[in-house]
Amino acid sequence: xxxxxxxxxxxxxxxxxxxxxxxxxxxxxxxxxxxxxxxxxxxxxxxxxxxxxxxxxxxxxxxxxxxxxxxxxxxxxxxxxxxxxxxxxxxxxxxxxxxxxxxxxxxxxxxxxxxxxxxxxxxxxxxxxxxxxxxxxxxxxxxxxxxxxxxxxxxxxxxxxxxxxxxxxxxxxxxxxxxxxxxxxxxxxxxxxxxxxxxxxxxxxxxxxxxxxxxxxxxxxxxxxxxxxxxxxxxxxxxxxxxxxxxxxxxxxxxxxxxxxxxxxxxxxxxxxxxxxxxxxxxxxxxxxxxxxxxxxxxxxxxxxxxxxxxxxxxxxxxxxxxxxxxx
Ligand code: LMR
Numbered sequence: 001x002x003x004x005x006x007x008x009x010x011x012x013x014x015x016x017x018x019x020x021x022x023x024x025x026x027x028x029x030x031x032x033x034x035x036x037x038x039x040x041x042x043x044x045x046x047x048x049x050x051x052x053x054x055x056x057x058x059x060x061x062x063x064x065x066x067x068x069x070x071x072x073x074x075x076x077x078x079x080x081x082x083x084x085x086x087x088x089x090x091x092x093x094x095x096x097x098x099x100x101x102x103x104x105x106x107x108x109x110x111x112x113x114x115x116x117x118x119x120x121x122x123x124x125x126x127x128x129x130x131x132x133x134x135x136x137x138x139x140x141x142x143x144x145x146x147x148x149x150x151x152x153x154x155x156x157x158x159x160x161x162x163x164x165x166x167x168x169x170x171x172x173x174x175x176x177x178x179x180x181x182x183x184x185x186x187x188x189x190x191x192x193x194x195x196x197x198x199x200x201x202x203x204x205x206x207x208x209x210x211x212x213x214x215x216x217x218x219x220x221x222x223x224x225x226x227x228x229x230x231x232x233x234x235x236x237x238x239x240x241x242x243x244x245x246x247x248x249x250x251x252x253x254x255x256x257x258x259x260x261x262x263x264x265x266x267x268x269x270x271x272x273x274x275x276x277x278x279x280x281x282x283x284x285x286x287x288x289x290x291x292x293x294x295x296x297x298x299x300x301x302x303x304x305x306x307x308x309x310x311x312x313x314x315x316x317x318x319x320x321x322x323x324x325x326x327x328x
Pocket of ligand 1: 033041090192234
């Protein structure tokens with residue numbers, strides 16, 4: 001009867017889950033490799049899911065798969081073109097197979113603060129740079145900042161010579177390899193989920209990452225200490241596939257893109273505080289954090305910054321100059 005149908009429909013509506021996917025909604029899966037919470041990307045992903053699930057109820061819903069539970073960063077790019085995942089935010093260091101323009105972000109000492117990186121990444125120039133992924137079928141939706149990277153090893157690092165002869169885990173980035181080799185150290189590319197084990201078993205001696213990755217992955221537990229080198233920015237390219245965007249009707253697509261844009265702006269403003277908090281937690285856990293004197297810092301800059309020249313042709317001297325201009 002009509003009244004039974006009405007009861008059934010309202011019961012269905014009451015059961016609708018604002019935090020998950022109901023039948024009939026377009027499912028947006030976001031796969032990433034970091035901690036679910038207490039991390040700039042994990043927190044940004046959850047905030048985005050909340051906003052999409054609240055504001056697009058009945059039309060679309062988002063599910064977050066953190067911690068490499070669905071895909072690692074190599075696999076996620078393939079899975080996206082197959083339509084198995086709709087959102088990902090790999091580190092900008094991991095786009096080399098798709099474009100060499102984004103090597104910009106790996107240049108050591110390009111940005112000395114999260115604020116400078118955020119300012120550049122909010123610019124039209126940076127947005128245009130992200131379009132370099134489009135010929136491969138991806139669409140760059142914006143940047144998520146994560147923090148500045150710090151070196152750690154199984155011995156104290158104060159001068160670049162302290163790193164000589166050690167083996168460091170790096171992301172799949174030739175700029176990172178060149179930077180490590182400039183230290184007369186060796187680089188090993190490893191997936192993020194393998195880093196803790198590699199440090200623990202001595203497959204590598206050291207690593208470089210943000211405070212929140214070092215904290216949430218517990219790298220500090222298997223290292224001598226962390227040196228506050230701030231030598232590189234860690235940031236992500238939020239991507240989807242063009243095919244997924246084309247599958248949405250105009251109104252849904254506009255709403256989705258607006259929510260993504262607003263959420264990323266909000267998330268990026270919190271990164272500096274989140275990173276300070278992760279650093280504090282590492283200190284509270286009893287790990288040694290070493291500060292560099294101005295002379296020591298200069299020594300690291302002098303050894304690593306020359307790698308810019310090797311990659312200038314891939315990136316473009318004008319692009320480098322514009323980005324570096326934000327580091328005031
Ligand atoms: C790494 O592999 O170290 C990072 O890209 C992990 C991440 O996503 O922050």
